[in-house]
Each structure stands twice: as C-alpha cells, then as structure tokens.
Amino acid sequence: MKVSSIILLLFLQFCQLVSTAQTYKGIVADEQTKEPIAFVNIVYSEGAGTVTDIDGRFEIRTNIEVTEFRVSCLGYEPKVIDVSEFANKATIYLQPLEYHLPAVNVLPTENPAVIIMKQVVKNRYRHNPDNYDPFSCIIYHKMTLDFEWPSNLSLEERAELRDSLGLINDSFLFLFESVSEKKHVKKGVGKEKILSGRVSGLKDPILASFPAMLQPFSFYNQYVKLLGYSYLNPASKPGLAAYQFVLEDTYTTATNDSIYYISYRPRNDKNFRGLTGAFHIDGSSFAIKTVSATTAGTENGMRLFIRQNYQPVANGAWYPKQLESSLELGGMGALRKLPFPLVGKGKSYVTAINTQPQFSAKEFDNVVMEDLNIADDAPDIAHFRYEPLTARDSLTYQYLDSIGRKNHLDAILKTQISLVKGYVPMGKLQLDVSRLIDYNDYEGLKLGAGLYTSPRLSKNFSTGGYYTYGFGDKASKYGLEFTLSPFRNKENRLYVKYQDDVYATGSFEFIDGVKALSSERFSRFLTETMDLSRGWTTGAEFRFVKYFKAGIYYSNHELNPQRSYRFVVDGNVAPAFEMNEVGLKLKWANKETFSNSPLGKISNGTNWPVVWLNASAGRWASDSQYEYTRLESRVHKRFNYPNSMYTVLRFEGGYMSGDYPSTLLYSALGSYKSFTVLVPYTFGTMRLNEFGANRFTAMYFSHGFPLGLNTNNRIKPEIVVSTNVAFGDAPVGISTINKGYYESGLYLKNLFSNFIFQYGLSVHYRYGTYRLPEAIDNWAFKLGLEFAF
Structure with missing residues (x-):
C-alpha cells in the first residue's frame, strides 16, 4: 500500500473519530447561593470521570456513549442526571447537606485511603514547589467581601436589609484586586512582590495585598499556616496518624489516568489544630491534583476555607494553577453587632509559569513578601486581569469609590495604620502616641507628648523630641533625637x-x-x-x-x-x-x-x-x-x-x-x-x-x-x-x-x-x-x- 493511501486511510479514521466524539460542557453550582462549586466529581461512564475546576466548570470529550452524569461532592447531595436532559453549557445545581462527620469504620485490613496517602507523603518532596529548581510566575488575586445571607431570605427581604444598611442591591461590600510576581530559587529562598492592586473605596491600594496572604502557595509542608496559626497537614507523616481518611471515589480520566477522591478529618481521640476537607490524588504520580481544606474550628470568630488546583508542567513538576479562599468573619469585636456574618471570597490564578528564569542573587534577601503596588509608578491592575470585571464588580468600584472620595476613606485608613504604628500623622510632623499616657510604680501616672518629623518631610532622616511628667515622683523628663x-x-x-x-x-x-x-x-x-x-x-x-x-x-x-x-x-x-x-x-x-x-x-x-x-x-x-x-x-x-x-x-x-x-x-x-x-x-x-x-x-x-x-x-x-x-x-x-x-x-x-x-x-x-x-x-x-x- 502506498504511503499516500496509508495517510488517506488514517485521515478518514481520524475524521470518523472526530465525527463520533462527543463534547459536554457545563458548570456545577450551589442550589442556594448559585455560586460555582470547585472540585466536583463527575463520572460519566463506568470508571471514567472528570473534576470541575476552581470556577465550577467542566468539559468532557469522549467517544464512549454517555447515558448519565453522576455528580458528587463532599457537603452536597449526590445527583444523577440523564444525558438526554442535559443541555450543553448548562448549570447543574447541587443541594447542600447539613454536614455531619461520617462514622469511623473499623476495617479488618489497612484502610485503602491511608495506603494512597502514604504514597502521597512518600513523594511529597519531589512534588513540593518549594523544592523545585528556579521558577517564576504571575498570580492574579481577586477577593470580594459581603454578607452571608441566609438561604431562606427572599430577594425582597434581602433587598430591604441591604437598603437598611445603606447598601445598594447589586454591589459587594468590598472588592480587592492585586497581581503579584513570585520568584523562587531554591528551598527557603524566594520572594513575592505585589506589583499592582486596587481596593474599592480607596485611591491608594493599601490593603490590596490582603488576599495574597490568606493561604500558602502549596500544600506539602508539615504545617499549613492559616490565619496566623499552624495547622497539621494531613499529607504529612504525623498527619497520617492524626487524621481519619476515607476513599470516597475512584475513576479514570479521558487519558486513562486514575484519580482517587479522599476525604479527611481530625480523629476524635486526637487534640491538635486540624483541618477538614478532601484530596484528588493523581494515581500515576501520587501528586495532589486538588485539595480543599477548612479550619476544623474557628479562631477568634474566624473560619477559613481554601482550595488549590494543581497542574503538571514539565519534568513531572506540579504547580498550583488556581487557588480559592473563603474567610468567614463573625462574632468578633464590633462585628457581633452585624446582622449576618461577613464572608470574603477570593480566587487566585497562577499564570506565566517560567521554569527557566534568569535571576540575580541580589534580588533575594530575607524579605519574602514585598508590597510595591502603593508606589506612585505602580502599573494599572487592568493590564493584569485574568478575566474582565463583571457588571457587579464594576458597580462595586463605581459606588464605593464615590463613597470613599466623599468620606475621605483614604485619610481615615492611613490614620488608623499610623495609630497601630504608634503615631498620628500631622502633615510633615507626627505625634508619638506612646508618650501621651503611661504608668509605672516609681513615676506613677505619666502624661506627655512626643513630636517628630514624618516621612512626608524626608524618608532618609527624622528629628524630634518628647516631654513627660510623672505625678508619682513629681519630676519632668525629656529627650531629643536625630536619626539618619x-x-x-x-x-x-x-x-x-x-x-x-x-x-x-x-x-x-x-x-x-x-x-x-x-x-x-x-x-x-x-x-x-x-x-x-x-x-x-x-x-x-x-x-x-x-x-x-x-x-x-x-x-x-x-x-x-x-x-x-x-x-x-x-x-x-x-x-x-x-x-x-x-x-x-x-x-x-x-x-x-x-x-x-x-x-x-x-x-x-x-x-x-x-x-x-x-x-x-x-x-x-x-x-x-x-x-x-x-x-x-x-x-x-x-x-x-x-x-x-x-x-x-x-x-x-x-x-x-x-x-x-x-x-x-x-x-x-x-x-x-x-x-x-x-x-x-x-x-x-x-x-x-x-x-x-x-x-x-x-x-x-x-x-x-x-x-x-x-x-x-x-x-x-x-x-x-x-x-x-x-x-x-x-x-x-x-x-x-x-x-x-x-x-x-x-x-x-x-x-x-x-x-x-x-x-x-x-x-x-x-x-x-x-x-x-x-x-x-x-x-x-x-x-x-x-x-x-
């Protein structure tokens, strides 16, 4: 047979495959909140399946005849959908469950989920991005802050409540955006720079770096730092004994790769700072494909929920692709007076991964996070957006920016930050609040004041002094200082x-x-x-x-x-x-x-x-x-x-x-x-x-x-x-x-x-x-x- 005939035959067979291949696209969302759900399992034939991305989207390409979708996710009622009832690009809604921890089953043989997790722990070093050769990437962060409205509230009742709080219906309470550049040389040596940002209501994006600080870049270290606390990682040697693991599902992808879906929670007989959630584990490499984690308890009235989605890039390396976080604020300080909890929902997208960057050793010191977006020459965040603003995003900026200008929110926030640092700005001068009032057993009550030049006059020097008077020793004290x-x-x-x-x-x-x-x-x-x-x-x-x-x-x-x-x-x-x-x-x-x-x-x-x-x-x-x-x-x-x-x-x-x-x-x-x-x-x-x-x-x-x-x-x-x-x-x-x-x-x-x-x-x-x-x-x-x- 001639080569041309072989090519023609192969081409015809390919056309036949394409003609018979089927594509299904859609989104999985929460029935009550209408928010997309990340990392949902979708099994579409015996043993074959996929998982939604961090935005709840999925795409299935298969030559196999599909009759139904079996959709499941921890915390939601499973759902079976007949393919004849599925319209392409449709949204599948899942009903949330009243979450109860499953009973622990005592098995006669070793738990298969633990066997898989042992392999994950065994291979964690080569899959941890912190251990990779030099790389760089760009990360776009976006976070909204709004009330968590009860599901039983009607749209009319919700509108009335927002109106009573001085809010318009379709805007968020706050919207944060930032973009950062992450550079990594070797284990323990790297730096992330916030290049640009924007915060609704503020001219200066002082708080834009907040979403970037909520979760780590990877989920492989023994302790996961969240909310300033260290949580024991279930994917660690001590975590294997401290957590209960359950193999919830197993399926294969379109490329015949096995995926293990494993849930975890702290054991009832253990006392430690733990997490609850689930993993999707790649069966060929035992790398973490996705992970979701929720702080098992609240800390100072706060609870944090994170998700991470990984992608293989080169040489078997798995890099984070999408990061999601949800921070619930409730019952803390003045927030106890609010009608409903505040929830911050953030997403981060990792792009422009470069595995062969050119770095200079002078770029790296002991500062691992640097906020550059407040500089006068910082670029506009619009140049870095992963996706366009939604109509609600644009409305939030328009509405809150007008409120910020009217009420001088920038000046108020800068004053509050200055107070935390210990001074009150007064133009080119600053008042040292630590000298205003103090006490000790020798001097008794002390009153005074300190006045120094501020960075607005010069960032390279300061000068000033203080005066105090002690009512116990009835004596005055003072000091003068010049710093360069x-x-x-x-x-x-x-x-x-x-x-x-x-x-x-x-x-x-x-x-x-x-x-x-x-x-x-x-x-x-x-x-x-x-x-x-x-x-x-x-x-x-x-x-x-x-x-x-x-x-x-x-x-x-x-x-x-x-x-x-x-x-x-x-x-x-x-x-x-x-x-x-x-x-x-x-x-x-x-x-x-x-x-x-x-x-x-x-x-x-x-x-x-x-x-x-x-x-x-x-x-x-x-x-x-x-x-x-x-x-x-x-x-x-x-x-x-x-x-x-x-x-x-x-x-x-x-x-x-x-x-x-x-x-x-x-x-x-x-x-x-x-x-x-x-x-x-x-x-x-x-x-x-x-x-x-x-x-x-x-x-x-x-x-x-x-x-x-x-x-x-x-x-x-x-x-x-x-x-x-x-x-x-x-x-x-x-x-x-x-x-x-x-x-x-x-x-x-x-x-x-x-x-x-x-x-x-x-x-x-x-x-x-x-x-x-x-x-x-x-x-x-x-x-x-x-x-x-």
Whole structure:
C-alpha cells in the first residue's frame, strides 16, 4: 500500500473519530447561593470521570456513549442526571447537606485511603514547589467581601436589609484586586512582590495585598499556616496518624489516568489544630491534583476555607494553577453587632509559569513578601486581569469609590495604620502616641507628648523630641533625637540622642529583644526603683550577612540613683557618678523572613533558635576612676509538636568584671506584686530588685497544652506549666542567689477574651533555699493578659 493511501486511510479514521466524539460542557453550582462549586466529581461512564475546576466548570470529550452524569461532592447531595436532559453549557445545581462527620469504620485490613496517602507523603518532596529548581510566575488575586445571607431570605427581604444598611442591591461590600510576581530559587529562598492592586473605596491600594496572604502557595509542608496559626497537614507523616481518611471515589480520566477522591478529618481521640476537607490524588504520580481544606474550628470568630488546583508542567513538576479562599468573619469585636456574618471570597490564578528564569542573587534577601503596588509608578491592575470585571464588580468600584472620595476613606485608613504604628500623622510632623499616657510604680501616672518629623518631610532622616511628667515622683523628663537612614528599604540607621530621664535599675536590653505587642512589655508597669540619667548616646544599627543584625554605640551619662536598692544589705543610697560606655549588640536569627506591608516590616519568625549578645566596656568616676566590662546573652527557642503542644526554652545570662558601681548589678529578674499582671520570662515570685548579681544564669521553661482546638468555641483555653531557675553571684554586702533560685507555676491561659485581649490566671510557687518563712509569701497570683491578634 502506498504511503499516500496509508495517510488517506488514517485521515478518514481520524475524521470518523472526530465525527463520533462527543463534547459536554457545563458548570456545577450551589442550589442556594448559585455560586460555582470547585472540585466536583463527575463520572460519566463506568470508571471514567472528570473534576470541575476552581470556577465550577467542566468539559468532557469522549467517544464512549454517555447515558448519565453522576455528580458528587463532599457537603452536597449526590445527583444523577440523564444525558438526554442535559443541555450543553448548562448549570447543574447541587443541594447542600447539613454536614455531619461520617462514622469511623473499623476495617479488618489497612484502610485503602491511608495506603494512597502514604504514597502521597512518600513523594511529597519531589512534588513540593518549594523544592523545585528556579521558577517564576504571575498570580492574579481577586477577593470580594459581603454578607452571608441566609438561604431562606427572599430577594425582597434581602433587598430591604441591604437598603437598611445603606447598601445598594447589586454591589459587594468590598472588592480587592492585586497581581503579584513570585520568584523562587531554591528551598527557603524566594520572594513575592505585589506589583499592582486596587481596593474599592480607596485611591491608594493599601490593603490590596490582603488576599495574597490568606493561604500558602502549596500544600506539602508539615504545617499549613492559616490565619496566623499552624495547622497539621494531613499529607504529612504525623498527619497520617492524626487524621481519619476515607476513599470516597475512584475513576479514570479521558487519558486513562486514575484519580482517587479522599476525604479527611481530625480523629476524635486526637487534640491538635486540624483541618477538614478532601484530596484528588493523581494515581500515576501520587501528586495532589486538588485539595480543599477548612479550619476544623474557628479562631477568634474566624473560619477559613481554601482550595488549590494543581497542574503538571514539565519534568513531572506540579504547580498550583488556581487557588480559592473563603474567610468567614463573625462574632468578633464590633462585628457581633452585624446582622449576618461577613464572608470574603477570593480566587487566585497562577499564570506565566517560567521554569527557566534568569535571576540575580541580589534580588533575594530575607524579605519574602514585598508590597510595591502603593508606589506612585505602580502599573494599572487592568493590564493584569485574568478575566474582565463583571457588571457587579464594576458597580462595586463605581459606588464605593464615590463613597470613599466623599468620606475621605483614604485619610481615615492611613490614620488608623499610623495609630497601630504608634503615631498620628500631622502633615510633615507626627505625634508619638506612646508618650501621651503611661504608668509605672516609681513615676506613677505619666502624661506627655512626643513630636517628630514624618516621612512626608524626608524618608532618609527624622528629628524630634518628647516631654513627660510623672505625678508619682513629681519630676519632668525629656529627650531629643536625630536619626539618619541613608539607604532606603534597608534596616540601617545612624542616631544621636540626648535624654534627661529615668531608667529601671539593674536592667539591660537586647537589640530587637521584645516584640511590639508582646506581654513582656508589661514589666515596665511594675518598676519601682529607677535611676536618673542625663547624657547623650550616638550609635548605628544595621543588618549584615542576611540573618545578623548589629548595633554599636557610645554613651556619656551622669547617673544619679534616687532610692536605696533592696539588694544592698546596708540600705544606703548609691552616690551619683559619671559613666562613659562603648558597646556592641548582636542578634542572629537564622532563616528568619519578613513581609513588607503597610504596617511596616513584619517578622514571619524562624524555626531556628534566636541568639542575642551584648558586649560593652566602660569607665565611671565618683571619688576615683574605675573600669569595667559587661557581657549579656540570650538564647530563645520554641518547639512545636504535631499535637499542637509546644515547649518554650529561654536561657539568659550576664557577666561583669572589673570595678563597677552597684547600680549596674543585674537585679531586674523579679516581677512579684501582691496581685498583678503576668510578665513572661521573669521570676513571678521574686520581689523587684530583691537580689543583685555581677554574674548570673537563668533558665525559663514552659510547656503548653492547648484545649478545644477543633471546635467553634470562642474560648479555647490552654494549660501552661512552667519552671524557672536562676543562679547568681555578687560581691560581699549584696543579697544574691548563689545557691539557686527555683519557682514553678501553672498558667490557665485564654479563659475569656474580647477582640483585643485574652485573659487568664496564673499561680507560681517559690521553693528551695530562698523560700520565705511565711508560706503565703511564696505564692504569686497573677492576671494573664495577652493580645488576641
């Protein structure tokens, strides 16, 4: 047979196949909300099927005679549709179920779903995009915020409610859009930049990056970070034992690839922060094809639901293609007054995947998320839209933008962000709100004000000062400061400051030692012994070698003790003296990453221990001149476990040599009051300045047991047990702890809460050599107070 005849025969056979092939297209949606449903199983012949994409769409091309569609999805009633009743491109509606967790069946052999999930876990390293060779992609994010209306409300009732709230019928409450560029070099090294964005009602897209922060890029790490919490991944080694898996369905695609549909939920006998949802697993590679996950319990009144859809690209690599999230806000703070929960629904589309990009090492630092869309030269989001705006989207922008201009929403939002940062903008000046009101046991109530230049005047320098008055010590204090930051977007500054103020006796500070919203800051309320300091300090702070931060300084101060120190046996007030000191401060936080946001540079933390070191040398003069050296160090590490329990260890120490005044002795380890607020990493039963030391070592140990994690209870208490130990030494005439100071405690954390604070109660007991004669004096009862966000 001639070649031309063979080609003709093949062509005729191909035409026959095309003529007999059938195509079915459609959308699957929720019967009540009319919203599309992602990842719905559609089986159209014995063993053959497909799954809807994140927009609820499906397309079937087959030569097999199709008589019916079997449509199923977790949380919905299954449906069978006769193909003769199906109009092409039609919408199939599924009725939601009142969701009940299925009963756990005890099988005589190993659960087939677990066998499949073990293969997923075994192959997770090669399928995790975080482990791939360099790649880049563009991600378009879109999110709407609106009320979750009850399904039994008629359209007329819904319209009346929206009208009563000042809303028009067809608009969303809010609409967010953004586009980001993600660049990845190797495991742990990458960056995502928000290039452009738009937020309804706002001229500046300050909040446009919010949808990009709701869920991770992939679902393969042992912990999935959602809402600021770490959830145990069911597709992980510890997850295999912590979750119940059910093989719901198995079918083959048009290319004869097997697809396993597996649901999961936390086991009833396990207590950990878990998820519920389902996987579609590719049978040939055991890669995750789709995943849906819902937080098993609410966190501060919030629940998050995410979906991810993966696609194979090249060399067996599977990249996310579509990401979806649904954030339900209800019962938190002022939102409790709203008639219905607020729900934010977002979708992200991954495009322009490049597996052979050209990167420069200078592009990557410890900032993994950077918001560039608020820059004046940021491109218009319209250039990046994955799909055109709907009529409802356009109406939302038109309506809310007019409201935003009329009510100056941009100015209001910027003021609120400034308040979170600690200042109020006043044109080219800014008011330091932290100086307005304060309190401690020595100064009593403090009132004052601080005024500094703002970034509107210059982003490279600032200058200003503060004034405060203490009604307890009846004294005024003030300070002046000039700061220069020569390199924009870098952690560097040069400073000179003069202060006439008081400072806690026997204390010391590390660079970036206490977070802004940490309850460690409550220690300042308890200070009862302070020293007056007049003088100036100059220095510099900078980051180097990516994970190191350093500070150097020189100071000249006149120190004047105001009271006798409790740790001094004779009780005399120390004489005033002049002190010159030069010092170096270091911080090492390996693998620590940051996100640049409108609120500033925010740490994402690190799984490594964080290490601090201070080294200083000084000279002081009273009747004669003396020299001394000081070293202080701290190591801090938190250990997280799959069952959501955790252990925190902190070691701290100080060493002083030479001739030094008693003012410099380490004496600020205690935080005891008859009943006061709990200050972590202090000795709750030790009196303030009860002991002094020229060298000491302290260990703080705590272990937490979270309770009621996978519930909708607003209050989720934790039991925290702790033990603190310290050893110290000091010269003759100083009360010290050379025989070892011991205390243990129990902290019932988060017993009740509001939108801002979580409250608890703690009790600590002092024992060992320094146990006090009266039994009751060895106990300390405290109120636990922590920020809820």
